[in-house]
Amino acid sequence: MSSILSDMEKTQISHLEQVEPVQISPEHHDYLMMRHGTIELDPLPSADPKDPLNWPQWKKNYEIILIAFGTFSSTFMSAGLAPAYAAMAEEYGVSLATASYYTSAKLAVYGVLPLFWVPLMNTYGRRPFLLLGTLACVALNIGGGFAKTYGQQMALRVLVAAFMSTVTAAGSSVVGDLAFSHERGTKNGWWSLGYVIGTPSGPFFTGFIQYHVGTKWIFFVFAIMNFFQFVFFIFSTETVYVRSDPYYKSNGVMKMLGLRKYATKNFSWKDFFRPLKQAANFNVTISVIAASVTFAYANISLIVEMPQVMVSYFNLNAQQLSLQYISIMVGSVIGEASGFLSDWWMKLSIKRRNGKRVIYDRLWLSYFGYFLVIIGLIIWGVYLFKAKIDHWNIKPLIGAAIAAVGNNVVATVITTFAIDNVPEKAADVGLYINCVRSLFGFIGPFYFPIMFDNLNLAGSSGLMCGLVLIFGGFATALAHVIGLRRKI
Template identity: 20%
Template sequence: MIEEINYNAVPGTTHLVDLEGKMNAHHSSGDSKIVLIPTPSDDYDDPLNWSPRRKWLAVFCNVVYTYGVGIPSAAIYSVLTNIAKETDITLGELNAGTGYMFLFFGLGCVIFQPIALQYGKRPVYLFSLFATCLICVWAPYSKSNGEWIGGKILQGFFGSPIESLCEITMSDLFFEHERARGMGIYALALITSNFMAPMLAGFVSDGMGWKWVMWLCSIFSAVCLVFLYFFMEETNFKRDYSQIDSGMTVLEGIGSDPESLAEDNLADGEKPAQREYKGTNTKNHHTVEVPSSNILFQPKPRKTFKDKISLTGGFKDKFLLPHYLLGPFKMARFPSVLWAGFLYGSSLVFFNLLNATESTVLSGAPYNFSAAMCGLAYISPNICCVVVFLMAGYMSDYLKVSLAKRRGGTSLPEDRLWILVVYMVLGFLACIGWGVGAHYEVHWIVLVISMGLMGGLTVFGCTAAVTYCSDCYHEMDTEAMVVVILIRNLMSFACSYGLTDWVLNMGYKNSFISAACLTLFCNATFLVIRASGPYWRNKTKAQYWKIVEHKRSVEAGI
């Protein structure tokens, strides 16, 4: 049975805080006023119901995968000049190849995201790491521009799950009021992997040559692959649509904590008990009690270790791959999704601009840093990433809850976007410090601090864009995330393809002054979305719920 969808409900607008304590809903164990969204099922193998230990192991596996693919993709940044000297590939061609890699990081999502929905996320993650491991072996043998670009295209395509699938895994594990924390951890892993790699690569290049940079990356990916095979668990979960949020009716447990259903909290042989349930009508964001009924939780066998490491645990019973392939194209019509892609893409443009100029600025006069020292400079953005994560992740969730309390319990996805004020101001100053500082040859410490801010603040863009998109259209967030990443990586490709000419033709000073102004403008667009986002979500609600209803009907075989 599929619960009827209320076409009048505005996607993303939720009753997150139960101020009067009268809602018949699951509440957070940390704050009894916070309503758990989405509604957890009655199954203790539902990722939303996992125990803290099981959840955080899944998060750690997500981080391991991110490093396993992210480090090989960024390890060359501090040794670009070394590669150009030893091959027939120019610096411009090397940067262009990196641009193609980012392009296919986005295009690959169109293929791998639907495959993950059909056959499970776990096998896609493992295959992605295996392919990355093999491609890293090939890279040192590239002698021409064609070989280099070909290798980068394959690396981007097979590594593409790092861009969109990881966000969906985090969304599988966390409720709305804690989602930014999970997304922030992913963003931290993604960005620090891109900064840590060149930091270590510089030392490897000085001691063993740049080819060993890629060979060691291959070994590292192989180690990550083995770890994930034994510890990564599938987060795809088949939900009963008659028991989850449908835009109209939500079946909620009275006074129950989802962790009480978790595997680790059940004694051996213990089975879920019968619980009294009531329906909650959430039409137009008001809570109205409807007649209660008793639902008997059917006992289900607990997953064994063999079940958890199965490669077929996420397989769908029906072949729905064509429908999943079309899903992202349907979500490309919604303004909130398109803007989230633009925001994420703009943050990556400046990240790529920094990486492309770091080696040439610090290795040139008057600084004359060695490859190892150029790599060591990446300590700064790594430190800033950790600091920004603590601000972005926790600040975003705090704003989500506190603004909902002020509004009487109603929460809007746009509430999270106020964190971009910090990015808007500090990002502008960081671009000026790096580019203008390099032009006037200021002390290297100014450049390193500016470099740290430019890199670390990217966490804000990633966290804000991904959580906003997921909050707006959680029922279709997997498909929507493909659109976001595709836009992001198309922007990244355009920047990487032309950033060498941008800097050479304008110089460090003017190119980074323009970058600073673009940073300010791009982040300031959140003010427009803050004002118009609710209007557009309301305007397109019928189209959205029609897509959701069709997806659920197809999955249910109706």
């Protein structure tokens, strides 16, 4: 599950070549030279040691690693229930497809709640929300181990997602607080990889837990992970800092809760809906459609349907099922190379155009990603359709790995293209894409079982490939052609 926000930040300012010198006081100049060895920094830090940009490198890395572990945990816990679907379906008296809604419900929350958390954290500080979120998840996950009904468990899963979304919402913002423009790509790579790897890693590890000690301990392991997050966040430091006015108000209840309010930061209810304004941008909307369709069919369908298909076909136990997710893990890691390839391709294109940068050139790489998704889904569906009952073979997993590579390529390239259109609204674009993509992924498990039952695996994979081709490949080509005619 490639992070849209992470891809956004990795590419947001990767094309800045130089920083114009600015006029600063001699004292400010001397401090920056002593601390950083240069004044050509973007953004330019203040002369205040409390400015997060002036923190020691180890302290910055500590904060970013915490976010990386948090984003890993969020997707780890969302997909980590997959090996327990069968046991939970039997315990709660529901179908296997209904049990899979535990994962899809979390996706819906992860898509919507960041729109709520980000404006609040930007205004009142991030650390209190991160502490509250992780501590609440400790209690909620412990409660999950003792839930007696499907409804109780669903309520707990939704609440866990609501509080976990504080950390998924904070990733790009924390890196923006701590890193200079020339290092944000690397720093965001830490937590973006955690977000991507968490999806297949969850069911991989929890399969062993389910097989040896049962479902209850999956929730207890989740609670232990959240507890460690909470302890580590206790030793963290608030990263929100306003250089134009570093003084903030904090008294009464706000002080007790660790909240702060900067005089220069005015909260508005409109901030909750501002990212959705990007829907008016044609290129951004095309990117949202392409990213959402690819994510749903090259990631969610594989993750959620793996237990229902592989268990019924090959009679796998929870531990054996967990091993199937290695294919998606490998594909996701390989797909992360698309960020480097995307930047390399743009440099080559700029050179070929004699120094002219055309953002539409980046889209050429996305077609390679769509191709891999289509090929991977065909291999996955056709070979599962041809598989003999109780005769496991690796061919469908090879298809899953190829589709995972393509999904990451498309996500990185198409998100970068969206940011290139409105770089000054990068955060809003990222939240908009993440919201729509997650919500589209949320509805998938509701119709996936019906689709597979009526069209079989081969027919379903063909339908998904057609949707990726039309709403991904063709839609991208439309934006590509229109853009090149307008720009060149």
